[in-house]
Amino acid sequence: MELPVNYNKLHHRQKRAVREAYIKQQDGLCQHCGALLTEGPADEIAKLKVTPKLYPAGFFNNPVHLHHDHNTEMTIGAVHAYCNAVLWEHHGE
Numbered sequence: 001m002e003l004p005v006n007y008n009k010l011h012h013r014q015k016r017a018v019r020e021a022y023i024k025q026q027d028g029l030c031q032h033c034g035a036l037l038t039e040g041p042a043d044e045i046a047k048l049k050v051t052p053k054l055y056p057a058g059f060f061n062n063p064v065h066l067h068h069d070h071n072t073e074m075t076i077g078a079v080h081a082y083c084n085a086v087l088w089e090h091h092g093e
Contacts, residue, residue, distance in 0.1 A: 004075040007068035019066040022078040031077025032087060037064050041080040050085040059085070069093070 001021045010018060023037060033042035040046060052060070065084040067076045070093070079087070087093040 004068075006073050007066065007075050008073045015066050018075055019064060019078050022066065022075070023064065026077060030080050030083055031067060032079045032083040035080070037078060037080060041082045041086075045080075045083055045086055048086050048090055050082070050089050054089065055085060067093075 001018065003018070003021060003025065005018055007015070022031070026037075028037055029035065030037055030041065033045045035042040035045075060081045063081055064078050065081050067079045067084055067087065068074060069076060
């Protein structure tokens with residue numbers, strides 16, 4: 001699979017396949033914090049506070065998210081759900 005791809009043009013099944021391709025490409029590490037995606041985010045990220053009520057119901061139910069650029073809509077990589085929240089809330093990404 002050729003990455004990146006346009007996030008908004010993906011069906012939910014395609015998003016899963018793209019997320020899995022990034023996980024493989026990233027050797028199972030979070031694109032943002034570098035920690036294993038099968039474990040929690042790195043300590044320096046986990047200590048940052050996020051506001052759960054800002055996110056849709058179930059946002060944190062899936063531990064790994066497909067991160068994308070909200071301006072270009074192109075995918076960036078696989079990240080922890082918490083890292084995704086930190087990227088949006090703390091960095092506007």
